[in-house]
Amino acid sequence: MSLKVVGTSVRKVDGLALAAGGPLFVADEIPRHTLVGRALRSPHAHAEIVSIDVSAARALPGVYAALSHHDVPRVAITTAGQGAPEPSPYDTFILDKKVRYVGDPVALVAAETAEIAAAALKLIKVEYRPLPAILSIDAALAEGAPVIHDEPEAEMPIPVHYEPEKNICAFVDVASGDIEAAINAGDHVIDGTYEVHYAQHAPIEPHTCAGWLDQYGRLVLRTSTQVPFHARRITARALGLNVRQIRVIKPRVGGGFGTKQEVLLEPWVGALVLAAKRPVMIELDREEELVFSRTRHPQRVRMRTGYLADGALTGTYMEVHSNTGAYGSHGLTVMTNCGSKTLPLYRRGEVAFRGTTVYTNMPVAGAYRGYGGTQASFAQECQMDEIAQHLGVDPLALRQKLHIRQGEGSPAFAMLGEGKEGVEQIVQSCGLAECLKQGAEAIDWYGKRGKPGDGPIKRGIGMAALMQGSSIPEIDMASVTLKMNEDGSFNLMAGATDLGTGSDTVLAQIAAEVLGVSVNEMIVHSSDTDLTPFDVGAYASSTTYLSGEAARRCALKVAAQIAEVAAVELGCDAKAIHLEGGYAVGPEGRQISLARVGAISLYERNQHQIGATDSAISHSSPPPFAAHFVEVEVDTETGLVKVKKYVAAVDCGRAIHPALAEGQVEGSVANGIGYALTERFIFNEWGKVQNGNFGDYRIPSAEDMPELVTILVPTVEPTGPYGAKSVSEININGACPAIANAIYDAIGVRLRQTPFTPEVILDALDAKARG
Amino acid sequence: MIVEFTLNGEAVRWEMPPDTKLLDALRVQGLIGTKQGCREATCGACTVLLNGRAVFSCALLLAQAQGGTVETVEGLGSVSDPHPLQRALVDASAVQCGFCIPGVLMSAKGLLDQDPNPSEGAIRRALNGNLCRCTGYVKIIEGVTLAAEEMRRRV
Amino acid sequence: MRVTEYLYPESLEAALRLLAAPDTSPIAGGTVVSLEGARAPRLVDITRIGLDQVTLGQGELLIGAAVRAADLTLETLGASPEAMLIAEAAAGMATTPLRNAITVGGNLAYLCGWADLPVAALALDASIEVQQEGAAPQLRPATAWVAQHPRAALPKEALVTALRLPLKPGARGVAYHRFRASATENALVSVAVAVTVAEGICVEARVALGAVTPRPVRAEAVEAALIGGPLTSARIAQAVEALDVRVSPNFRMSPKARTRILAATTRRAILEASQRATGGQA
């Protein structure tokens, strides 16, 4: 098959419009006289609202709505933005009579200006009864701990273990066989506990949502969401409306990385619009985005692994404690993904997984690129290095020996899926061996490892191997609609949500490939619940794999319709026609342009709209693979760790758009490096985050980034459109373990807790010196 | 107060309260290409050129522009007639979500106007106030380098 | 505070006259005024009154208060050890767009904990020129400038008009080092050093520390330990042991770690300054 469009780095369909600074984002184009919506937030980590009075705020001139929990429907929802029924607990209200972390919303106002809104918030009188706060996983599980979710409405919509009276948001305990026997069959057993910290997605555009009532009284929400259809459903539930009464429009979105999967602002804006009877927009400020939206689940991951003298693994028991913060968004599924997105990577013998997600009075965790894979890869990949070190073998060689290969399955696949049992799976494409080889060459693994140097600044090389998935099997669904115009162009309407990932372009490429046209013939529209067909949205690394497949199928249907029309014109059988270069080409070189086909179908003969809608569901979640290599410098006098070079070798199947795929890798790696070194929350003693700004929450700048080498290792995934798998999430998972392993190479200190700040390094060096 | 200045090559005269930030003034006047990502001088989405130099429009009052020149992304080029920097960033696939891009473009323009042949280090330094969460900066730097080459060829 | 009036004087005299009125304060780069709000409802823009000049005088470098941080380069300041220290201090301030706005006077007057120019000024024995209506220009030594916050020490109508650096003779070496975990964050530690060497012996040493105490301080004990002997790495290391500054708390890092990093950074800065003073002979 020779591909013309797929596999080329065409100009991104929205690129120039974005670079020209057009009105593409929510805040760029709002109705006249849109009010400013703002939230009053709790100063307490845990408290009951004894009384709240918004009347003075409401009376302030220029204020059109002021709402407390008395003024909004009391319906428990989850903000998780997943399919229905959600695998996340219904434990959240638009506004509640209890606050569960510093920053929890207590009231909402809508006013003419930001100044008036701020003044209105000051007029709201709240009496709190502070409750003891839970600020750690252990405190949540302690005997007699205060109960964070004691409201009777809290429930889990699917039948899984949920025990809010013990602060347990989710619990899973599964095994592929007799795990103790398997571990003990090893010559050695390693038992390590690894901890990862809070972090935030930090999209440069904060969550933004504008809402108004249209001429028919329907609620229109123009919002920076990854999940327009879920946002519509969840907002309807929260406000007591029917889905049909709401229209969700997703314009361009300024980055999401998971946090915009959360349906945070839409119910608020809806409530304010209904109360104010005027358009309202809420734009989170930077502190709200960083601390009060959603974050990465901090976790403690314990791995107990039995292994033989030759390195073969006999069994692994992974035990995860996950902190979901004040609400249980993605509490179950991020936790189960810790196992399902790591354990299959190696031939492990038997596997077992036990996970507990707890509520605390801390910032709310949620979906974040990597989604459990980030957390558990740190544990798994550090432990692989520790095993190699114990056996005195090269950690690269150990991984090369043990990693899963094409044609192999893993007991972990069926044991554990996303929030439930998994799906039996055989890996049908795996380029990991090549990733390991090419990555090692690019970093000069054999030349540079084990040579820390003599000065106070030591050098080290480290690595990690990674896997993820592509979509959630038997759950995710995507659809695409195509219709043909008389100039031979096509409208492609996708429910899939381009957040900057380039999925509009990728879908256009796939459809264009099938239809034998260039991407310029594709007019892409995503997404609008009134106009575009259903798609679960942008998450779980599903867009290219699944929405791409929907685009391919839909385009095949349209191609067949074009052939029917062309066949009549060319006087041949429709089956004899193929589409190429903007023409329907028949036997003996007879051909007709698609523009003619379009015009004939709309105006001339047997008039009808050429067009189709098709959907795709996934039956498996083929893992992309990656090998990451890093070179660091560790300053033993100041503790500063600097990344000098980073190599990411990635098997994402066939890259539909290689440059965009590289961009996904590069962005993920940058985010991963930030997470490993500088991005963290600094709490005070009562649970308030003190660094909710970009000055003190440091995401990498252009001057922070090291030399970054991306290597795409092509494979062909038979279940993916044109052989594609996912690429967007996996590459955030490597930096923590690879850097930890490189630090070990540099200074002989094993760090089992992220992040690797100067202070952590100095303390670790001290501990090592003390012996 | 009334502030008169040259905006993207045209003389303008805006009447606004004296503590209006330049960022807010621009957006109220419909120049929404300049983005707001923090209002704290820490993200760079609001970068514009004032008298030829990149500055954060959230950390500046409109009044400070009195008698000066302001350039925003709208003045750079359009979809049908893009500036070499705009074209190069798109061609380098440096535009992912695009939210940081107007600011990046203005910082890059500020640099190239002073230094038509910047080193990679100079580009990184010029862009150090423009946070991008999507790209890891690799393709942004490639794009600026490409644009510099193209602009040198033109003169 | 809401701003009701924004004024554009065209001369220093006019600016001083305006500032003498009540409820009036200067605005320069505007980075603080725009982000944190104005301190008075009437703002006087001091960037159009000729304070944006750099003048090389008799044994002195005079940097106008309205010169932007981005212009503090060797190109504009000329080549001298003093210029080099100022340029190194300015080069690492904030981010490029902020450096294009921040002024010398604003940086000195605002004097926040991590401000860089006051640290460099301290190491260079600089003076800050202050003017006010109806009074002769005053020169305030940098040591006095940091001893008490200028907001408390100066009358409200006073305007910083220049930073004046004495250009000292002899074999001089300077270095500005800062420690931070990422490229553009506020320093956790900053150190400015200026040393003079004569016949292999350190005859003058200034070591100024920033970001570790509410306002910059000199490490006088270290200076004393440096003077009177050769600047060998052993002597420098020993001198740094005399560091007795109490590092104030900062939520980003414990005082313990910061004290240790301060010592390492100070040692490295002195070492570099010494090498520059002796042309690498030390």
Ligand SMILES: Cc1cc2nc3c(=O)[nH]c(=O)nc-3n(C[C@H](O)[C@H](O)[C@H](O)COP(=O)(O)OP(=O)(O)OC[C@H]3O[C@@H](n4cnc5c(N)ncnc54)[C@H](O)[C@@H]3O)c2cc1C
């Ligand atoms: C995000 C961020 C990071 C920063 N990082 C650093 C850093 O790393 N290092 C560093 O040194 N600085 C840094 N700064 C700069 C510093 O904090 C101040 O913002 C800056 O020095 C103020 O200068 P300006 O010219 O903008 O002052 P303005 O905002 O114009 O004025 C500040 C104050 O000083 C007064 N003032 C101004 N000029 C004069 C004068 N000539 N005489 C008397 N009073 C005057 C004003 O009335 C006002 O009260 C940073 C700033 C920001 C926003």
Ligand code: FES
């Ligand atoms: S909005 Fe101005 S720097 Fe972020």
Ligand code: FES
């Ligand atoms: S492209 Fe999204 S922030 Fe830069």
